[in-house]
Amino acid sequence: MVDALAAAVASVSAFGCEFPVTSWFGEDVLYLAPRPDEPFRALTRAVCAAFPGYLPYGGAFADTIPHLTVGERQRGGSAGRAWETLLSPVDKRSRGVGVLEMAREPTVENWALRAPAVFAAAEAGSGRAAAVIEEAAAELAALVRRLRARGAVGTAVVAGGSVVTRQPVLARALEAQLRLVDAELELRVLAEEPVTGALVLARRLLGSSLAK
DSSP states (O other): OHHHHHHHHHTSOOOOOEEEEEEEETTTEEEEEEESOHHHHHHHHHHHHHOTTSOGGGGTOSSOOOOEEEEESSTTSHHHHHHHHHHTTSOGGGHHHHHHHHHHOOOHHHHHTTHHHHHHHHHTTOHHHHHHHHHHHHHHHHHHHHHHHTTOOOSEEEEOSHHHHHOHHHHHHHHHHHHHHOTTOEEEEOSSOHHHHHHHHHHHHHHHHHHO
16 A cells, blocks of 8 residues: 555655645635645545545545645634734745644744734734733743742832833733732833843943952
8 A cells, every 4th residue: 555655646746836825715724725736636636546445535525625724713713813924924935834833843943933923913803812922921920920939029020021022912911910929019021122131240240250
């Protein structure tokens, strides 16, 4: 069986493709459409010819449309808006690979560059994106709770970094979560770039070194 499958696939020459547009199956399934799609159709025909008893989707559809499914639910619903926004900055030639990386390996490197898209999706009405922001705020507040359990004192919580300083919605969500930890906690978002603090510390250390 493996040899027959290999022979069927080998009958189609290697090809490149890109995923320039999103499209929908009905109102429920969002997918990426490859261009060109004919090589994928040729692969499907070759495999079906080799294994006529194993047609795509059990033979339910006369035409099998090449696609990469990325989201489900109603068109314009939260999942659709979020995925379309997340995919917009991804290079058309690598969208397929990008989607697989985002889904299979949700690392900081794969998702950090798309953080603005999450906030944009939330602003556009995506409930899922809004939930992601709330969860992020809850995680930050949980960190504060752990620090207090280890003996940290004070009521001021200082937040810095490009995300929280540029996304008021995250700061508001964090404020709300901090109140659940302790009503007296006060969030202070740095108005200056975080590197400013690093420079101040460096100067102090340098001054201390010179004094010795």
